[in-house]
Amino acid sequence: MSEGFVVAILGATGAVGTRLIQQLEQSTIPVKAVKLLASSRSAGKVLQFREQAVTVEEATPAAFDGVDLVLASAGGSVSKKFLPEAVKRGAVCVDNTSAFRMVPEIPLVVPEVNESALYQHQGIIANPNCSTIQMMVALEPIRQAVGLKQIIVSTYQAASGAGQSALNELYTEAQDFLDGKQMHADIFPTKGDQKHYPLAFNLLPQIDVLEDNLYSHEEWKMIHETKKIMLGDMDASDIKVTATCVRVPVPISHGESIWIDTGDPTATVDQLRQAIADAPGAVLQDDPAHQVYPQPVNATGTRDTYVGRIRPDLENPGAFNLWVVSDNLLKGAAWNTVQIAERLVADDLVHPVVPATK
Amino acid sequence: MSEGFVVAILGATGAVGTRLIQQLEQSTIPVKAVKLLASSRSAGKVLQFREQAVTVEEATPAAFDGVDLVLASAGGSVSKKFLPEAVKRGAVCVDNTSAFRMVPEIPLVVPEVNESALYQHQGIIANPNCSTIQMMVALEPIRQAVGLKQIIVSTYQAASGAGQSALNELYTEAQDFLDGKQMHADIFPTKGDQKHYPLAFNLLPQIDVLEDNLYSHEEWKMIHETKKIMLGDMDASDIKVTATCVRVPVPISHGESIWIDTGDPTATVDQLRQAIADAPGAVLQDDPAHQVYPQPVNATGTRDTYVGRIRPDLENPGAFNLWVVSDNLLKGAAWNTVQIAERLVADDLVHPVVPATK
Incomplete structure (x- = not known):
């Protein structure tokens, strides 16, 4: 996996997080490396990604250094805290929480409906509510x-x-x-x-x-x-x-x-x-x-x-x-998130941007 | 219980039937005697009504002889078969099946809404669907x-x-x-x-x-x-x-x-x-x-x-x-049925009528 993206999953141990891993494994995204991030409580756990053991790390701003793509599902307050830090470090984030959904400038995307909104992204794309x-x-x-x-x-x-x-x-x-x-x-x-x-x-x-x-x-x-x-x-x-x-x-x-x-x-x-x-x-x-x-x-x-x-x-x-x-948990969360990431990759939209917010 | 009505419960052993017994026990209807009727399969079972043991009898036309009020919940085909027989024998029937609900002449009653429709009854009153x-x-x-x-x-x-x-x-x-x-x-x-x-x-x-x-x-x-x-x-x-x-x-x-x-x-x-x-x-x-x-x-x-x-x-x-x-099972079935019977008693509408259908 020398070519491809470094993908971080924030909230890797939850009901959606485990499915984010699974959907990413099955996706068309070329993954160079995966980082599994969670709270300090879950740090140290060892999970699998495509038959490789990956140790869960504590989410900190520095943990996003070198990350290209973030898939986030650890709760709204966690996304609010870390995603702007990840964007600052050059990552593009797909956020499966309600943190940014109603920010007018942030695309809220169901690929089957409004994929073109991805072109307006400024580092964060919001995944809608499951229902x-x-x-x-x-x-x-x-x-x-x-x-x-x-x-x-x-x-x-x-x-x-x-x-x-x-x-x-x-x-x-x-x-x-x-x-x-x-x-x-x-x-x-x-x-x-x-x-x-x-x-x-x-x-x-x-x-x-x-x-x-x-x-x-x-x-x-x-x-x-x-x-x-x-x-x-x-x-x-x-x-x-x-x-x-x-x-x-x-x-x-x-x-x-x-x-x-x-x-x-x-x-x-x-x-x-x-x-x-x-x-x-x-x-x-x-x-x-x-x-x-x-x-x-x-x-x-x-x-x-x-x-x-x-x-x-x-x-x-x-x-x-x-x-x-x-x-x-899939179309309502993990799959739609990974699907957005697939479209970002396919449309060449995974690149550092000027942060939308400080 | 020398004064009052002879009440038959048709389908006495089902989920609604057992609640018909309970709701009748708690009702204001003066009950002289109760007859519990069911299929031959359930005949012989002994149930309680106000601390009296009552043996379940097989439902037959003759079982309705001497009955004043019938509360029926044994399925549409059973009601179609027996209720006209009960009416012929002078009973008034409250039917908790779909058998007669859409017959224009038969009142379909929720007492809180259209109690006055009871005055048009010709022996059978239909209880609406639970929902x-x-x-x-x-x-x-x-x-x-x-x-x-x-x-x-x-x-x-x-x-x-x-x-x-x-x-x-x-x-x-x-x-x-x-x-x-x-x-x-x-x-x-x-x-x-x-x-x-x-x-x-x-x-x-x-x-x-x-x-x-x-x-x-x-x-x-x-x-x-x-x-x-x-x-x-x-x-x-x-x-x-x-x-x-x-x-x-x-x-x-x-x-x-x-x-x-x-x-x-x-x-x-x-x-x-x-x-x-x-x-x-x-x-x-x-x-x-x-x-x-x-x-x-x-x-x-x-x-x-x-x-x-x-x-x-x-x-x-x-x-x-x-x-x-x-x-x-209560307002949607047994209680609404017994409530209709209470209103029939209160409004003096429990008396033999000319059968509505042959």
């Missing part, structure tokens, strides 16, 4: 084929979206419930919030914190990230979006029930199906006569976004319901 | 207070909606999954359909059969029952309704993410909250600052419908999102 990404993969081809005026989405979000320890909590709670014991919650709905509730065999209509406008931060992200990705402006009004985000007792892969108004009263289910069938990253799973529709158990471990149950709203011409499932 | 009932309890007060023009609902429906054996399947699958074993499905998504998929740690966007119009029968029910209950006509167009129904790995209590357009652009969250707070059968659980919102674990075992997460659609004045949870 937004899969909705974009499903809806962009419909927007291109017939139009898109309004989105009303209800999510069914998997436990792993809150990290590996949250996923472990779901399993522990589930076993306790089946054993007739009291369930104990420390993490859900949201780590660090005042109250915690069990998720196993339950539903929690709170993902991330509830804000003063009555929306959860997750719902806010779906609304504004959609506008930024599709229209280039987080407050654009050409597409109206509203969202209700609910955590469900599923380990991996989010479901989304999406109602859309295409704005075209002549639009048909066949047009939408064809648009999905032709779309990159999307797979049509829509054969009601044979009970074929997207399910988390089938989506998990794959990079695609699955779309089915496409039906016309019988009383609103041009409006449709659909059901979308994707692996939140 | 419809809780939506009606939540939305009728809003309709009365500010109006209602459009409903878009996504459901998160509990396993017990498919019966006790389905609930057992969820638990068996969950234990197998936690033990690292293959999950095995015989019932979900729908008993008798061609294919079966595991529900534990998964999501199934199919409840009841998928029909030629691409909607599941459950979705069809939510659309047309809503119109019949609120507007008196299953095809009324004054309120537009569309639905996506999804089974989730929760044992008891359905969740619903509901978007509504009230048609009043000046409507406020406070108005909606007040309407719910004042409404019979509904409980407002909506305090985002203290993470208070409806959850299945809290609703289970109670008769009420819980409403929270009420938020304005920020781009559509007069439109709102809300989150509704209720015990599908």
Whole structure:
């Protein structure tokens, strides 16, 4: 591996981090060397990259010396602290946290939708929220084929979206419930919030914190990230979006029930199906006569976004319901991040830049 | 118990049947005697009613001789077979199956919404589908207070909606999954359909059969029952309704993410909250600052419908999102059935009628 890039993975030991390693191993990116960075707590652990043992190092500014590409998924505060340092040292960073998503100058990218935004990057590219990404993969081809005026989405979000320890909590709670014991919650709905509730065999209509406008931060992200990705402006009004985000007792892969108004009263289910069938990253799973529709158990471990149950709203011409499932840790996180890095490499966009922020 | 009614429970041994017994025990109905009826398979079993042992009898036409009130929950075909026989013999029947819901002359009743329809009964009153009932309890007060023009609902429906054996399947699958074993499905998504998929740690966007119009029968029910209950006509167009129904790995209590357009652009969250707070059968659980919102674990075992997460659609004045949870076996089935029977008794409507059908 003498030619290629030095790639650092920040947050290498988490649920997304381990998948970043795996997706990078399987990617087309020529990797000269990999650096696995994490908190001091995880430093010293030995992980594998393409059959080589790699010791996890503590993330420090100096750890980014000589790094070409950073893939970050260690939390928003960690990204805020280290990514500007990495950019200063000449690296290009793809950040899978919410730290920079709403900075107007920073591209927020789903490659199937707005790859061209990568050309504006100033060192940092933001990876959208998991629940937004899969909705974009499903809806962009419909927007291109017939139009898109309004989105009303209800999510069914998997436990792993809150990290590996949250996923472990779901399993522990589930076993306790089946054993007739009291369930104990420390993490859900949201780590660090005042109250915690069990998720196993339950539903929690709170993902991330509830804000003063009555929306959860997750719902806010779906609304504004959609506008930024599709229209280039987080407050654009050409597409109206509203969202209700609910955590469900599923380990991996989010479901989304999406109602859309295409704005075209002549639009048909066949047009939408064809648009999905032709779309990159999307797979049509829509054969009601044979009970074929997207399910988390089938989506998990794959990079695609699955779309089915496409039906016309019988009383609103041009409006449709659909059901979308994707692996939140892959397309919703690690794969979309590595996919952005692949495009950066392919488009020759991995080079030192003047930092966007000090 | 010399004064009062002879009450028969048809389908006494199922998940809903056992709750019909419990709800009848706790009801205001003066019960002179109770008859527990089921298939020949369950005949001979001994159950309790108010500390009396009652032997389950096989359901036959003659078993309804002398019965005043029938509470039925043994499946649509059983109701179709026996309820006309019971009516012939002078009984009034409250039917918790889909057998008669769409017969125009047969009242479909949620007492909080359209109790007056009971006065038109001709021997049979239909209890609506579980997912419809809780939506009606939540939305009728809003309709009365500010109006209602459009409903878009996504459901998160509990396993017990498919019966006790389905609930057992969820638990068996969950234990197998936690033990690292293959999950095995015989019932979900729908008993008798061609294919079966595991529900534990998964999501199934199919409840009841998928029909030629691409909607599941459950979705069809939510659309047309809503119109019949609120507007008196299953095809009324004054309120537009569309639905996506999804089974989730929760044992008891359905969740619903509901978007509504009230048609009043000046409507406020406070108005909606007040309407719910004042409404019979509904409980407002909506305090985002203290993470208070409806959850299945809290609703289970109670008769009420819980409403929270009420938020304005920020781009559509007069439109709102809300989150509704209720015990599908109680308000969604056994309690609504017994509640109808209580109203029939209170309004002196339990008396022999000329049969509506031969």
